[in-house]
Amino acid sequence: MEEAGSLGLEKLLEEKKQCFFSDVDYIVISDNLWLSKKKPALTYGTRGNACFFVEVEGGDKDLHSGTFGGIIHEPLTDLVALLDSLVDPTGHIQIPGIYDSVAALTEEERKLYESIEYDLEEHKNNSGVKKFLYSTKEEILLHLWRYPSLSIHGIEGAFHEPGIKTVIPAKVTGKFSIRQVPYMDLAVVKQQVEEHLKNVFSKRNSPNKLKVSMPLGAKPWVADVNDPLYKAARRAIKTVFGEDPDFIRDGSTIPIARLFQTITQKRVIMFPIGAADAGEHSQNEKISRYNYIEGTKVFAAFFLEISKLRGQLHETSSPETKN
Missing domain, CATH: 3.30.70.360 (Alpha-Beta Plaits)
Known part of the structure; x- marks a missing residue:
């Protein structure tokens, strides 16, 4: 239903949220990609x-x-x-x-962009254009996200x-x-x-x-990267991949993130396991063996980290719904 706009989904969730989500603690969406081919990432925002x-x-x-x-x-x-x-x-x-x-762009957020692994020339080559509107990694990502x-x-x-x-x-x-x-x-x-x-x-x-x-x-969606759920995901990635993830946004729109968070008042996290070259929505969309196997491991590690934080997550107030 996503490609058709998920017609009727919001009404269904409103009517049946107690049925569908009564025993759900957190919502994890893995519908997007890393920004690089090898370095894992966590997504904390999408545009509307x-x-x-x-x-x-x-x-x-x-x-x-x-x-x-x-x-x-x-x-x-x-x-x-x-x-x-x-x-x-x-x-x-x-x-x-x-x-x-x-x-306004905060200093804390700006620092997130400095360590992001992003190949500007590769992205340019993939697009088939000769020149972007901006010449630095930070400016491109800011205007994309x-x-x-x-x-x-x-x-x-x-x-x-x-x-x-x-x-x-x-x-x-x-x-x-x-x-x-x-x-x-x-x-x-x-x-x-x-x-x-x-x-x-x-x-x-x-x-x-x-x-x-x-x-x-x-509508757009944004999460707090300091939320315990994101901290748990970060530790899981560190365990499996041996490095901290990039914290990225997505220039596209994934409406169910905002929809699920607003209606259910549950925590939502975007946890991609596909690499940048997965070719989402193209004729040859794929997931590599490496990402499939390591992605399976990282979700197992994530469940373990969540179990350690279970009490803390329940004590923290429900996520704030942002515009």
Whole structure:
């Protein structure tokens, strides 16, 4: 159900949480990867995802550019201007207020980035691009994990097949998303996007109709790396791999982490065992024998560490639900 948005899951958990989770102490999710091929990691945060449609509609039918080009307000021209207003060439989102709720970077958090094992050139080669927006490991990871980003994904309704077709589409829909981070409120983000696009559109004095919607919104999630559960996981990794893990975030969205934590009020930890080259969601997704065998060992060690901390974990208050 994950790829379809896990429709109905939240309602089911709300109705049956006592049934499903009555005898569950902690929730462990292993749905992501290390940042490197060899060094283990623990994930303590993910970005959310707010998906938007911006629709511009002119007349009731497509028109020929030879007959109408130059005398009408073309919907696609309006849409291109709207999409262009969203993000600048440096990746900075141009929607007013969008960064207001982003938490300031603490010195403790910044230090977590210094020791992370990350091959910038390898990541660049895997992407197939020649240059990133940032040149240092720290800046890249900060903008991938703890700062919001905006990506434009496509335009529906415009001619997109090979060759030339001199049509003026009557209605076009731009699709983009914002990967929001902790403390950004989905309702506020939606309002900021709508107000920005309406403001840009109004300055064009176009008679076309504008419609902005947010069909999908998933909230971000962040955990406390000093939580006893994370300390137990760290010791388990040290036992099996002989080194401390990287503490990383994930630029993607794993909605069930926030969902399970909010509804059940149980502790949630993300404990990946797959390496960076596992190719998640690709045609050749895999887990290596090394990761499978060592991952089995580390989970056994983790259960042992949890048993040692059982009393302490129960005495500590339930996890705070963060935005």
